[in-house]
Amino acid sequence: xxxDTVAIVGVGLIGGSLGLALRQRRLARRVVGVGRRPSSxxxxxxxxxxxxxxxxxxxxxxxxxxxxxCTPVSRIADQVRxxxxxxxxxxxxxxxxxTKRLIVExxxxxxxxxxxxxxxxxxxxxxxxxxxxxxADLFQGRVCVMTPTPRTPRGAQxxxxxxxxxxxxxxxxxxPQAHDRALAFTSHLPHLVAVALASTLPEGYEKLVATxxxxxxxxxxxxxxxxxxxxEQNREKLLEGLKAFxxxxxxxxxxxxxxxxxxxxxxLAQAKQSRDRLG
Amino acid sequence: xxxDTVAIVGVGLIGGSLGLALRQRRLARRVVGVGRRPSSxxxxxxxxxxxxxxxxxxxxxxxxxxxxxCTPVSRIADQVRxxxxxxxxxxxxxxxxxTKRLIVExxxxxxxxxxxxxxxxxxxxxxxxxxxxxxADLFQGRVCVMTPTPRTPRGAQxxxxxxxxxxxxxxxxxxPQAHDRALAFTSHLPHLVAVALASTLPEGYEKLVATxxxxxxxxxxxxxxxxxxxxEQNREKLLEGLKAFxxxxxxxxxxxxxxxxxxxxxxLAQAKQSRDRLG
Numbered sequence: 105x106x107x108d109t110v111a112i113v114g115v116g117l118i119g120g121s122l123g124l125a126l127r128q129r130r131l132a133r134r135v136v137g138v139g140r141r142p143s144s145x146x147x148x149x150x151x152x153x154x155x156x157x158x159x160x161x162x163x164x165x166x167x168x169x170x171x172x173x174c175t176p177v178s179r180i181a182d183q184v185r186x187x188x189x190x191x192x193x194x195x196x197x198x199x200x201x202x203t204k205r206l207i208v209e210x211x212x213x214x215x216x217x218x219x220x221x222x223x224x225x226x227x228x229x230x231x232x233x234x235x236x237x238x239x240a241d242l243f244q245g246r247v248c249v250m251t252p253t254p255r256t257p258r259g260a261q262x263x264x265x266x267x268x269x270x271x272x273x274x275x276x277x278x279x280p281q282a283h284d285r286a287l288a289f290t291s292h293l294p295h296l297v298a299v300a301l302a303s304t305l306p307e308g309y310e311k312l313v314a315t316x317x318x319x320x321x322x323x324x325x326x327x328x329x330x331x332x333x334x335x336e337q338n339r340e341k342l343l344e345g346l347k348a349f350x351x352x353x354x355x356x357x358x359x360x361x362x363x364x365x366x367x368x369x370x371x372l373a374q375a376k377q378s379r380d381r382l383g
Numbered sequence: 384x385x386x387d388t389v390a391i392v393g394v395g396l397i398g399g400s401l402g403l404a405l406r407q408r409r410l411a412r413r414v415v416g417v418g419r420r421p422s423s424x425x426x427x428x429x430x431x432x433x434x435x436x437x438x439x440x441x442x443x444x445x446x447x448x449x450x451x452x453c454t455p456v457s458r459i460a461d462q463v464r465x466x467x468x469x470x471x472x473x474x475x476x477x478x479x480x481x482t483k484r485l486i487v488e489x490x491x492x493x494x495x496x497x498x499x500x501x502x503x504x505x506x507x508x509x510x511x512x513x514x515x516x517x518x519a520d521l522f523q524g525r526v527c528v529m530t531p532t533p534r535t536p537r538g539a540q541x542x543x544x545x546x547x548x549x550x551x552x553x554x555x556x557x558x559p560q561a562h563d564r565a566l567a568f569t570s571h572l573p574h575l576v577a578v579a580l581a582s583t584l585p586e587g588y589e590k591l592v593a594t595x596x597x598x599x600x601x602x603x604x605x606x607x608x609x610x611x612x613x614x615e616q617n618r619e620k621l622l623e624g625l626k627a628f629x630x631x632x633x634x635x636x637x638x639x640x641x642x643x644x645x646x647x648x649x650x651l652a653q654a655k656q657s658r659d660r661l662g
Binding site: 244296297305307308311312313316317319320322325329331336342343345360368372376378381382 | 405457462506507508509510523525526528542553565566567569570572573574575576577578579580581582583584585586588589590592593594595596597598599600601602603605606608610614615618621622624625626627629631632635639640642644647648650651652653654655658659660661
């Protein structure tokens with residue numbers, strides 16, 4: 105056993121998958137699930153994602169070696185702060201939020217004599233949500249970004265790295281700012297574009313949709329609440345990404361309008377090259 | 384056997400898959416592949432997609448009951464016309480092109496005493512191309528749009544329907560114009576958007592791309608030549624689709640800029656509803 109007690113605050117897709125991975129790999133003696141709704145907590149227990157549950161955060165984190173906050177990004181900072189007030193001084197606090205800059209800034213006063221917070225973001229997920237979609241192998245082979253600050257003790261970084269590596273992820277270290285700028289392009293902008301595209305489809309055309317459109321819009325099925333939160337926390341970088349996207353789209357539009365197939369071909373070939381790099 | 388000889392002009396992903404399906408289901412005594420490059424034709428024979436091959440269209444179609452032209456859309460009308468000049472009078476001509484209006488218009492003088500052309504478009508494909516990616520079940524459970532005109536004889540429609548149904552597709556009848564308008568939204572616009580999105584990704588961020596961005600841009604790996612052709616043949620409807628997309632994206636941008644989370648939530652919820660309808 106690597107840990108005695110791990111507390112997971114928010115046992116949906118991410119928190120539930122972390123619980124499953126910890127329990128199935130026998131990495132923790134006890135996984136405690138903390139949540140607001142007894143019904144979700146019951147489902148998490150039934151799914152085998154947690155050993156025990158509570159709706160009271162202060163009680164759930166009391167014995168924990170590690171607390172991982174897996175709630176929507178707008179709630180993470182408050183919950184980490186509350187956990188810090190009720191956990192042991194040697195407890196390690198981290199999260200799984202899709203944005204990092206604001207969360208890390210808001211928690212920059214933690215540490216010192218008290219428990220340390222290190223931000224993290226496993227790049228795993230799905231358009232589905234809830235513990236029903238959780239999978240023990242969700243983090244296997246995925247990247248997890250860890251965002252320490254210059255003040256983060258080395259030991260705390262090592263412990264967060266060990267947690268995500270233990271469930272199969274590869275840890276990449278970035279500043280919170282660099283993380284948010286990158287994710288604006290690699291995740292938040294694609295989501296915004298998929299949303300716009302899904303909304304553009306006139307009703308009645310469903311039957312004429314093939315795999316291309318289906319894949320291109322899949323993530324638009326994601327939970328609107330989660331994504332409004334993410335967009336809000338990374339608004340400026342997302343708007344920068346959107347500007348860059350607009351520029352690309354404008355080039356394509358001009359080539360189409362002017363019937364310039366040579367330019368159109370060049371733009372499509374560039375995009376293919378860029379996409380092929382993703383494998 | 385349903386047919387004696389079927390000639391397939393262009394044995395790439397679509398033509399090759401059709402050949403595989405016809406041969407594996409023993410629907411034709413003989414499948415003849417027609418192509419420009421001996422190397423592609425050899426690969427098609429080796430893949431089991433055709434029984435015989437020729438680079439000379441006029442010879443390949445001479446004995447055919449059915450000719451299916453599966454080449455890039457800019458070449459289809461010419462090749463159907465050439466096939467019509469060299470095939471039997473009772474031969475049925477069809478195609479598998481992603482656009483229909485221009486092709487059907489350009490061939491509107493066919494028929495009468497000579498062979499009849501009926502346009503068709505199986506909504507199956509992939510970002511891959513070439514006979515190496517061909518699959519006998521490519522059309523299974525997919526929709527194939529057939530675009531007869533008021534002058535198309537009933538018998539010819541029935542024969543085209545029988546062909547696509549025999550390889551597993553469900554046939555939907557539309558006018559060429561309605562087809563092109565619908566596909567502008569369900570296929571050509573998503574492709575254009577995926578291309579713009581793939582090009583927006585700054586180099587060096589590949590590692591931070593998760594499944595969302597990967598799926599959203601997958602089709603941008605498609606063959607640029609094929610897609611320039613498709614865009615050219617459906618330019619006006621595609622630009623209409625792009626205008627509708629711009630409107631959706633502008634609403635999202637305004638909500639982001641003005642930090643109006645209520646509107647943002649409504650837009651995301653609408654998109655989710657639209658996407659969830661696709662299943």
